[in-house]
Amino acid sequence: GGTTTGGTTTGGTTTGGTPTPTPTPTPTVSISTTPNRVVAGKTTVVSWVASNVTSCSVTKNGAPWKTVASDATKTQSKSFIETITAQTAYVITCTNGSIQNVASAIVNITSVFQGF
Numbered sequence: 001g002g003t004t005t006g007g008t009t010t011g012g013t014t015t016g017g018t019p020t021p022t023p024t025p026t027p028t029v030s031i032s033t034t035p036n037r038v039v040a041g042k043t044t045v046v047s048w049v050a051s052n053v054t055s056c057s058v059t060k061n062g063a064p065w066k067t068v069a070s071d072a073t074k075t076q077s078k079s080f081i082e083t084i085t086a087q088t089a090y091v092i093t094c095t096n097g098s099i100q101n102v103a104s105a106i107v108n109i110t111s112v113f114q115g116f
Helices: none
Strands: 028-032 037-039 043-051 055-060 063-069 076-083 088-096 099-109
Touching: 028 088, 043 055, 043 099, 063 076, 063 088
Parallel strands: 028 099, 037 099
Antiparallel strands: 028 043, 043 076, 055 063, 055 088, 088 099
């Protein structure tokens, strides 16, 4: 039998640093109404696109309208057809962690006789 000589393993020192936290991406959001001028009683399409968001809430004339939870890694896009009877403001607030972003769109009423 041969002789095995044990080698010495020198333990390296691992310096524990504080891991740099991944910065939270700022949520991006836009909302639009198409068309943004309608005759009372007609419809508009309210649509929004949001990315880097964990949740969004949309108000309609200041009242809660839609709440949408989202995976922050996905881009969210939604459209709703709305019948408009008076000027209507839609405000979307999206958050990602503690960062918030807001966008808004307004639909105005036009008279049947008004030229563009």
